[in-house]
Amino acid sequence: MADVPEVTTSSAEELLALGRRHLAVRDYHAATESLAKACEMLAKTHGDIADECAEAYLWYGKALLGLSREESGVLGGGIPGDNEDDDNDDENNENGDEESKEQGEVANDDNAVESKEQAEIANEEVKKNEAESTTKEEEPTSSTAKESNEKPGSSNDDQNDDSVVNLENEDDVDNLQLAWEMLELSRSILEKRVADSGNAGRALLADAHLALGEVALESETYDKAVLDMVSCLEIQKELYGxxxxxxxxxxxxxxxxxxxxxxxxxxxxxxxxxxxxxxxxxxxxxxxxxxxxxxxxxxxxxxxxxxxxxxxxxxxxxxxxxxxxxxxxxxxxxxxxxxxxxxxxxxxxxNGQSSSAGVNxxxxxxxxxxxxxxxxxxxxxxxxxxxxxxxxxxx
Known part of the structure; x- marks a missing residue:
């Protein structure tokens, strides 16, 4: 999925409409970007629990739910970078083949000069004997330095990997938790004004109950999911055919x-x-x-x-x-x-007969x-x- 473009629309109503369009095509990143700004603008203008914010909270909660599902891989095929990983693997394989060819050419060149090296072995023996004494004295220091250089680096890499995983897990949990909070806030606002909002407000309330049930379904609290969805069903039966x-x-x-x-x-x-x-x-x-x-x-x-x-x-x-x-x-x-x-x-x-004759x-x-x-x-x-x-x- 492409990076979300910066939203430049100034009207909260336009942001809400834009976010709903993104949500309709399952572009959850763009939807959350637009709807979050719409909620922020409406809350600053009317207050955090104003009636005007209820619908924006509802759609923002739905977008967060979709984003949480997408990031956890439930939807499948929607995770950015899958194709790029495959392309990188192909490129790595091609690079590996080229490197193996180059190594083969180097080996042939080495074979070609092998005879010359054998002729110089006798002259190099004296130099090797002199170098060995110096190498033995320097090896402990170099090996110690190598260990001191490698261990901190590997430890930092492990810590960085762990921090990345933890951040990803926190993002998943935060998106689902935030979705529940926004939907619950929308539901509470809609329930307070349901008597005066007519069928449109009741329809939004039914949608809020259904979305809360879906969040409960994702969090594996199935009894709570059933209760929320049954509440939605009762309202829908009164509104629709x-x-x-x-x-x-x-x-x-x-x-x-x-x-x-x-x-x-x-x-x-x-x-x-x-x-x-x-x-x-x-x-x-x-x-x-x-x-x-x-x-x-x-x-x-x-x-x-x-x-x-x-x-x-x-x-x-x-x-x-x-x-x-x-x-x-x-x-x-x-x-x-x-x-x-x-x-x-x-x-x-x-004999295939019940051993408890009295239990029928x-x-x-x-x-x-x-x-x-x-x-x-x-x-x-x-x-x-x-x-x-x-x-x-x-x-």
Whole structure:
């Protein structure tokens, strides 16, 4: 990614619009640069907790969340310098080949003059004998100096490397922490004015809850993520139509948080809800008359010059199989957990029959409180897939 150009726009509103454009194309560095200046200007003009700052705080928090994901490698393919490292490796290999050729040529030249050197060996023996005594006296001093020169240098390099790593880790933590702080501040401001702000303010409040849930998801506090996202869902159901894709996105995110928390039943429910909404949305868009009257289509058409019904249809049809695959995964995990619990409570004898004849069914009170160890192997590979940034259902 190219270096972020210095922002010269003086208006906070223009900075906010510029930051949102950068965020839309996932240029998180440029987005944070513009939005940070917009927040600073608005805070100086209206105060840190003024209503006018809430939206800027929200978008700045989203940009910081994206930047944190990008720097931690969750998004993949977005880290600057990957291609440059490959080019450097190729150049180093080429330089190594050239050096080996030069060494070969030097070796041939050495062979050519070897006969002359053999003729001069006798004359040099006397000089070597005289030099050896002098060398033996100087070696301890030179070796000591060499050690004194090398050790501090190597120690400084190690310290520098450690400091670079620590700074990188601190940056990652700071970005995620700062994202949470900005989003929480935005949420508190929006909740205070929600009664007077109308649907626009409530929509921003829903977005703040959803973004806070995503931050909790990144920090692996899955129960907190579910609570924030459910709060978002409750507001969205009051604002949008039943087949709005924003509701489908929130259901998907709640399903993802529940799956990571091993709440398989809840995860299945929300994934199914997301799939059902997308199926309903596809039917609406495939009907030309219904699509023309759809409020969401009108909104996207007016706000986004690149939006088209055909493009949204294609995107939704690509997302639907992925959600259905999530549903099947959760059903498989749930079945495996039940199977392992049954095997634990009702072990079989050599004939394949249960050794506990009196136990015919699984009672909830008999289930162990912690069964994570029973599915540790399968969940480990699943978590690495699901903690990667999921495809967003919302454009």
């Amino acid at each position: 039943s087949d709005d894709r924003r509701i489908a996105e929130t259901h998907y995110q709640i399903g993802l948080a529940n799956s990571l928390a091993s709440n398989f039943e809840d995860a299945i429910t929300h994934f199914k809800n997301a799939a059902n909404i997308l199926e309903s949305r596809i039917k609406t868009l495939e009907n030309p008359s219904a699509a023309a009257e759809d409020a969401t289509v009108k909104k996207f058409t007016n706000a986004d010059p690149f939006y088209s019904v055909e493009g949204e249809l294609k995107e939704l049809k690509e997302l639907l199989p992925e959600i259905q695959e999530k549903i099947q995964d959760m059903m498989d995990y749930k079945a495996e957990v039940i199977k392992r619990v049954r095997e634990t409570l009702c072990p079989t004898n050599g 069914k699984l009672e909830p009170k008999s289930a162990p409180s912690d069964i994570s160890h029973l599915i540790k192997r399968k969940r480990k590979s699943s978590e690495s897939e699901e903690t990667s940034a999921p495809k967003r259902i919302n454009t």
